[in-house]
Amino acid sequence: MRQRKSEAVLESARTLFLAKGFDHTTVEEIAEAAHVSKATVYNNFPDKSAVLDALLDRVAVESSQILATVVAPLYGDGDLEDRLARTATALAHGVLRPEVLQLRRLAITESARAPQAVARYFERGPGSALRLLADALRDLHEQGLLDVPDNDRSAAQFAYAAVGPLQDRAILAGETPSAATIERYATGAARDFVAAHRPE
Known part of the structure; x- marks a missing residue:
């Protein structure tokens, strides 16, 4: 389960970073796109x-x-x-x-x-x-x-x-x-x- 959520976060981050850039992408947006909570993102990645x-x-x-x-x-x-x-x-x-x-x-x-x-x-x-x-x-x-x-x-x-x-x-x-x-x-x-x- 954790691996699947981590993969979802990375896929969403890839899409957002490429579309908006690193600086203009928030953790909240990554979480929303991955259909996980912000806490889940931080459980997998420190920042x-x-x-x-x-x-x-x-x-x-x-x-x-x-x-x-x-x-x-x-x-x-x-x-x-x-x-x-x-x-x-x-x-x-x-x-x-x-x-x-x-x-x-x-x-x-x-x-x-x-x-x-x-x-x-x-x-x-x-x-x-x-x-x-x-x-x-x-x-x-x-x-x-x-x-x-x-x-x-x-x-x-x-x-x-x-x-x-x-x-x-x-x-x-x-x-x-x-x-x-x-x-x-x-x-x-x-x-x-x-x-x-x-x-x-």
Whole structure:
């Protein structure tokens, strides 16, 4: 019962924080949206900041559970450029989902208030994605398919080429890229990456 109420509080907090922001959301509103008493909220979380901490932790865990599917094409067969393009496309579609963008904005806004929670969010979300990509690139390097001796740096470069500009425009300018634009960036990132890291 307590776990169910805690989940309801977190779901309501997620909706309200994204719609109104952390500062403009009250514990009373969270309780009302979750159909629990204010006392129940405080029985599960010491204060509103603790709700934010738990929410970011939960989102980070959710992200880490699905990230492996993003790099799966790199462990498959077929044309390497196509596999990189499919990875870039999957990464972009995941990162550019409206709820993910909203949570990233929230994390940026609240990074000074909840630095440890936001750091955990990064490590389990964006940081985990980069590590998984770096591992896949190291594997391709060891197979002799790519020349990427610094796989961590190469993973960051590839991810930014595929997603970075689109994510920046989505967060800062509110522009949602079309599927065609995502595809263009993904295929371009893959083509340029293979050209830059083709073994001699």
